[in-house]
Amino acid sequence: KQEVTQIPAALSVPEGENLVLNCSFTDSAIYNLQWFRQDPGKGLTSLLLIQSSQREQTSGRLNASLDKSSGRSTLYIAASQPGDSATYLCAVIRYAGGTSYGKLTFGQGTILTVHP
Amino acid sequence: DTGVSQDPRHKITKRGQNVTFRCDPISEHNRLYWYRQTLGQGPEFLTYFQNEAQLEKSRLLSDRFSAERPKGSFSTLEIQRTEQGDSAMYLCASNSGTSVKSNEQYFGPGTRLTVT
Numbered sequence: 547k548q549e550v551t552q553i554p555a556a557l558s559v560p561e562g563e564n565l566v567l568n569c570s571f572t573d574s575a576i577y578n579l580q581w582f583r584q585d586p587g588k589g590l591t592s593l594l595l596i597q598s599s600q601r602e603q604t605s606g607r608l609n610a611s612l613d614k615s616s617g618r619s620t621l622y623i624a625a626s627q628p629g630d631s632a633t634y635l636c637a638v639i640r641y642a643g644g645t646s647y648g649k650l651t652f653g654q655g656t657i658l659t660v661h662p
Numbered sequence: 663d664t665g666v667s668q669d670p671r672h673k674i675t676k677r678g679q680n681v682t683f684r685c686d687p688i689s690e691h692n693r694l695y696w697y698r699q700t701l702g703q704g705p706e707f708l709t710y711f712q713n714e715a716q717l718e719k720s721r722l723l724s725d726r727f728s729a730e731r732p733k734g735s736f737s738t739l740e741i742q743r744t745e746q747g748d749s750a751m752y753l754c755a756s757n758s759g760t761s762v763k764s765n766e767q768y769f770g771p772g773t774r775l776t777v778t
Contacts, residue, residue, distance in 0.1 A: 550704070578765055589666075589753060590705070590769040635704050639765060648693060648757060648765050649718065652704030 548573045548640055552653035559626055559660055567621040567656045569636035574614050577639040580650065581610050581621050584633045593634075594621075626660045633657050664688075666770035668754050674776045675744055682740045683773045687756030694737050695767065696729055698722065699751040708752075711737060744777045751775075 549572045559565055569579075578597045582590040594603045594610040596619070602611040609622040619636055637650040667686045675681050687694050692713050697705035708727070709719045713734035723729075726744075731737040741748055751774050755767040 580766060582769075587774070589668075589771040590755075592766055592768065595766045637704070648695070648767060649707045649710060650695075650697075650705070650755075650767060651707070654702070654704050 548576075548638060548651045550636060550638060550651055550653035552634075552636060552656050554656060555654065556657040557659070559658075561626060561628060561660055561662050563626050563660075565623050565626055565658070567623070567634050567636075567658070569619040569621070569653055571617045571619075571638050571651075573640060574617050575640060576614060577648075579610075579612055579619050579636060579638050581608075581619075582635045582637065584635060584655070586633075590635065623658075626658075628660050628662055630660050631658055666754055666756055666768055668752075668770040668773050670773055671771060672774045672776075674778065677746060677777055678743055680740065680742045681744060681775065682738055683752055683775075684736060684738050685754030685770060686736045687754070688768055689735075691756035691758050691768075692734065693757050694731060695755045696737070696739055697753040697755065699753060699772070700749075705751075705753055708739075741775075744775075746777045749775055749777045 551570050553568045580595045581593045584590050596603045596612045607624040612619045633655040635655045637652040669684045694711045696708040699705040708723050709729050711731040714731050726742045729739045751772045753772045754770045757767050
């Protein structure tokens with residue numbers, strides 16, 4: 547059974563700091579990995595999707611890396627801003643032999659607070 | 663593209679009552695997923711549809727839960743004889759699943775259920 551763990555559970559940083567969120571998964575047979583942002587009481591917003599054959603993806607101040615063999619992904623946020631405050635979730639899709647219907651297995655999330 | 667929509671956004675019900683939630687996916691998406699999220703946890707997979715066919719149900723989906731997608735467009739999730747443990751955010755997501763990139767799932771705002 548796939549298990550996804552995110553460390554740290556919570557993080558508080560001053561504005562402008564660069565930070566790294568960690569995600570680890572137990573089954574390396576994944577199809578892809580997706581990072582989400584969730585604001586309190588809201589749905590999930592997709593940030594980045596990394597295919598299993600890729601090492602990283604970038605979008606603006608966000609960079610996500612994937613090391614499938616070691617079962618790890620990191621989300622790097624550059625020059626953090628108060629508006630980045632949210633819960634960040636990583637999720638993996640298990641490879642299903644040629645295709646994947648896309649059931650996501652989520653970590654518990656990292657609660658990020660960026661204070662001015 | 664109006665995104666994934668869910669209705670209602672909030673539902674308060676008394677224990678033992680039945681409730682029904684609706685999800686409208688992005689129009690061209692043939693895959694639809696339901697997840698449940700309790701406070702402080704990541705979402706957990708409940709069930710998955712490809713067009714109108716329900717292809718997988720989680721063991722979390724007890725016999726009090728039923729989901730339908732009658733015409734391969736919108737979906738409903740019904741909970742019968744609600745219990746306090748059913749209190750959670752119910753999230754719907756969709757994608758087209760025709761390529762790795764299209765495996766990216768897009769989530770709705772969720773329906774917050776409170777059972778008193």
